[in-house]
Amino acid sequence: MVKLANPILLVGIPLFFAFLIAVLAPLYKKSVKYMPIIAFGLNLTVALSLIPEVLKKGVVIATTAGIKPPFAINMAVDRLGLFLAIIASLLGFVVSIYNTVYIKDEPAEKFYMLFTLLVTGLTWMIITGDMFNLFVAFEVTSISAFGLVGFHRDKGAVEAGFKYLVLGSIGASLLLIGVIMLYAATGTLNMADIAQKLLKFSFRQKLLPYVFIFTGLGIEGALFPLNAWLPDAHPAAPSSVSAILSGIMTTAAIYGIIRTTVTVFNYYQVVIFLILFGLLTLIFGETAAFFQKDIKRMLAYSTIGQTGLFFYAFSLGSVNGMKGAFMQMMNHSIAKAMLFLLVGGIILRVGTRNIDDFAGIGRKMKITAFFFAIAAFSLMGLPPFFGFWSKLQIIFATLKGVNFYTVSFVIIVLFMSVIEGAYFFRVLQVMLFKEPKEGVEVKEAPGWMLTAVIILGIILIVMSVYPQPIMNYAGKAASDLVSRNVYINAVLHLGGL
Amino acid sequence: MIRKITYAIFLGIIITALVLFFAAFPFGKNKMAVGNYYLKNDIKQTGAANVVTAVTLDYRGFDTLGEVSVLFAAAAGVAILFYVLGEDKKKREKQVYPNFIVRVGSRIIFPFILLFGSYIFIHGHLTPGGGFQGGAIIASGFLLLYLAYPGESVNRKRLSVVEGLAGLTFVGLGLWGLFTQGNSFLFNFLPKGQLNMIFSAGILPIIYIAIGFKVASEFAGIVDDMMCEAVCRGGEK
C-alpha cells in the first residue's frame, strides 16, 4: 500500500477531487455533493496518520520534484502545523457533511468546487515551507473566499464581497512585495534558508520586509485596524462558509504571521510591541459584538475579539504564552464553527438573522440550544470546558512577572471575557426563556446538519474532560517553535522523507 | 483634502523607506543564490532548454499547481456571480450582427490564432512562452468570435469537462510521481531526451499542454459569462 503519511497528500487529494467535480458536474449532478466528504475524509486520515511521525521526528518534510530543499519547494510540518492541519481537515470534513443538506441554491456544483479549494488552500498555507508558496496558497484561499462570500448574490453579499476583494487584493500585493524584498536580500525563497541568511542582517534592515508581510497577512487575519471587511463578509456568506472563514481562515493567516515572525525573522524578543495590536483587536471586537442585533454579525465581531486574544497571548514572547495561544486557537476554531453551523440551522428554520426573533425557539430546537450553550460556554471560558483551561493558561503566562503592565493586561482580558459572557448569555436567554412570537412554528434543524454539529460537540466535550494530552502537546509545540533550529535543521538536512 | 495630504505624506514615508532598503541591492547586481544552481544544473536535471520553464514546472512546479487552482477558482467565482436561474432555457437575443468584414475576417483568422496559441504552449520548454500564454491567446481567439457573433455560444458542459480533465492530468501526473516513481510529488519520470527537441524534458511538455487547454477553456468560460450578462434574455431572473 502506498505510504499515506505524506503531507503533500493533504493538498494533492482535495485538488484531485476538486478537478473531478469539474468533470462530473455536467454528467452526474447528484454525485457532486459527496465529493468533498470523501476528499476531506481522506485528508483527515492522512493528517491523523502523520501524528506518530511528527511525534517521533519533530518535523516531517515532504519534497517535490525529487530535489532537495532549498532548491525546490518543500512542505514542512512541525507540531504546530500538524495541530492546525488536523483542525482544518476535521472542519472541512464536518462542514462538508453539513453542506449536503444546507446548500439548496444553484449553482451548487460550483459551490462545492470553491469550498474544496477554500479548505485546500487553508491546509496549504499551514503546511508549506516556502515563502512564495505561502503567497500562492494565500491567494487560492482568498479567491475561493471572494466567490463564496458573493454566493447569495443579493445586495449585502455583493457589497461585502467587493469590500473584501479590494482589501484582500491589497493585502496579497503587500505580502508579495514583502516576499520579493526578502528574495532581493537573500536570493532564496525557502523559509529555513531565509532564516539562516537573515541572521546576518540587523534589526532595522529586516524591519521593512517584515512590516509588509505582517500587514499583508494581517488584513486577512483580522487584526485591528485592518479588519474593516470582516464584519460584512463573514455574515454575508452562507453559514457553512462562515464557519470555515471564522473557524480556521483567520487562524491560518495568524499562523503565517507566527511562522514568519519567529522562525524566519527571529523576532522572538521583539514581539512585545505586537501586544498592542492584540489588545486593541480584543477590545474592539468584544465591545462591538455587544451592540449587535444580527447574530452572524455578532459572531463575526466575536471572532475578531478572540483572534486578538490569542494574538496577544502569542506576542507575550514566552513559551507559556504561546502554549496558551495554541490552546485558545483550538478552542476557538471548534467552538466558533459549531456556533456558525447551529446558527445556520436556526436561520433556516426561523428565516431571519435578528436575535430578537429567536424568542423561545430553544424549547422546540432542544438539541440546537444545548450545543449552542456548550459552544458558547467553552468560548467564554467557563469551567469545566476547554476554554477555561486555555484562558487560565494565558492569564498565568501574563502574570509571570507581576508589574503594572501585566496586571492591567489581565484586567483587560478578564473584563472582555465578562462582556463576551454578557452577549452570549443574552442570546441564550432570548432563545430559552422568552415567550415565542405569535404564529411562529419551528421544528428542529435537519438531521445531517445536526450530525455535523454533534460530531464537533462530542470532540469539544472530550477535550474538556481530558485537557491534559492537548495541553502537553501544545506546550511541546510552543517550545519547538521558540527553538527555531529544530525546524531549520530538519529542513536543510532533510530529516524527514 | 485632508485625506489626500495624509495619503501623500504616508506614501512619501513608505517610498523613502523602500528606496533606502533597495539601495543596498542595486539594480543589475547579481543577487542569485538558488538561481545559479538552476542555471548550472538545468540541462542535466530537467533537459529543458528554457530555464524559466524548468523553474516554473519542475523546480517550483507546486506554485504552478497553485496558480492553476487560482484560475479555476476565479472562473468558478465568475460563473457563480453571473448565474441566472433558468440557465438552460436562456436564449440569446438575436443582435444586430457587426459588419461583413468582422464576420468573415474573424472566421478566417480564428484557425491561425488557434495554431499560434498551440505552437506557443507546445514549445513551452524550448522558446519563451508556455501554457498560460498559449491559453490566453486561444481565449482571445474565442473572444474575437464572440464579438463577431454575439448570438452564438460555446457548449459550457464540454468546456467544464475539458477543464476538469486537464486539471486531473496535472495532479494525476504529480500523484503518479509520488506513488510509483520517486516518492516525491511531481517527480520528472519520463526520459529527458535531447536538448532542443520537442519530445524532451520529461513530463514538462505534457503539463504545459494540459495547462494550455485548461487556461483556454477557463478564459473562454469567463468571456462567455460576461457576454451572456450583456446579451441574454429569457429564463427567470
Place this chain on the structure above:
Amino acid sequence: MIYYVGAFLLIGIGLYAIIIKKNLIKILIGLDLIASGTNLLIVSIGYVNGGTAPIFSRAGITAKMMVDPVPQALTLTAIVIGASELALAAAFVVLLYRHYGTLDIKKIRSLKW
C-alpha cells in the same frame, strides 16, 4: 534604480486610486495598477548587468551570461493571479451596478455598523 522607482510609483498611484477615488471603475483600475507595479518590481529584481535571456537556444550561451530565471517564473504566476483577481472584481462591479444603479461608492452603504 529607475525601474524600482517606477514600480513604486505605479503602486502608489494604484493605492491612491483605491483609497481616494469614488468611482467603482477607477477603483478597479487602481487594483490593476497595483498588480502591474508589483509585477514590474519582481522582474526588475532579477536583472544582471549584461545578461541575456535564460534559454539555451544557441550553441555558445553559457550559464554565466544569463539573468536570474526565478523572478521571471514568479512573475508568470503573479500575472495570472492578478488577472484572476481582476476578473472577479469586474464581475462584482457589474453586479453592484445592477443592484444599486450607481457607480458611486458613497451611495453603496447599505450595510451599516
